[in-house]
Amino acid sequence: MKQRIAGMLVLVLLAAGFADAGDKRPARVALPAIKIEKGEKCVAPVDEMRRDHMKMLLHQRDRTMRQGLREPLFSLKNCVECHAGRETGSVLGKDGFCSSCHSYASVKMDCFECHTPLRQKKVAGKP
């Protein structure tokens, strides 16, 4: 009896495993395109950037605007320099670094209603 129960349990678990593996539901939202074109290393570790980039930008924004401190480290201009796409030169658009992740997370950002999303310097080897 014990063996039969164990056998059934194994079967059920296997079936569950297969069901999970065979789950071919199409993703409702496209995964964000994280393609970094320039620069070796971001200003902070990836997990910190993912969690706190908005805090860094907010802090730097007030320092630059109010005190005239134009430190390059957390400046939005500098973010765009590395993260703008090679083809479009922009952080917006379908595969844009900022916009693809923000649309995945469904978070509205309004930085680029005033700031330019375009890279200013030319990238070497740009087609």
Place this chain on the structure above:
Amino acid sequence: MNPERRQVLGWGAAAAAGAVLAPGLSLIELARARSPEEAASALQRWGLLIDISKCGECNDCVTACHEENGVTGHGRPETDAQWIRKVNLRDKRTGHAQTLPMMCQHCEDPPCVDVCPTGASFKREDGIVLVDKHTCIGCRYCVMACPYGARSFIHEAVSGQKADVPRGKGTVESCTLCVHRVDRGETPACVEACNRDGGKAMVFGDLNDSSAEIHRRLRSEPSSQVRADLALNTGVRYQGL
């Protein structure tokens, strides 16, 4: 002048410029650009001196300003943004005509800052009056309060902004005295254009720096403020008005 003599003179100039009273307190500050890690300080007050007798018919300051700051219109002068404009004055009795550039006067006591409900309109430590568009709600109180008509409202979505000059729909803007250039140690675009192509009518400098040309001229020559009766102590001064 032979090179050695020049070298000796150079040392003399450097010694004079760096004359130090005590550590950290120098008699004459060396002219230099502020480093990006150094905050704007109240030791400085940026200003302009405009000699109207040299200001001619050209429009170079306006063109240069709008080019530098990416200020583009839609061909609708009633609502298009305008950071600087040429004002023509004519004495009705004598017919004497003058022209002058008019922009934000960077007041010491700016009415636009007084009326702003969110604190978006503010004066930086070094006297430059700015709009923090992050907190501007577009109420346009400042537009009404400014006696110089210096502020504009952006009515339509903007694209193609300059990286140093963010502009966006629903906010108020005005002359920033080219704050991004001043922070790099350069002069505003209008001044540069006037001295290059125009009548050399504009001087930019630190009103607190006794060695600056603007300070020397304001000290030794007559000048005036527009609407001096309002006692706003403007940073932009005119000569020959």
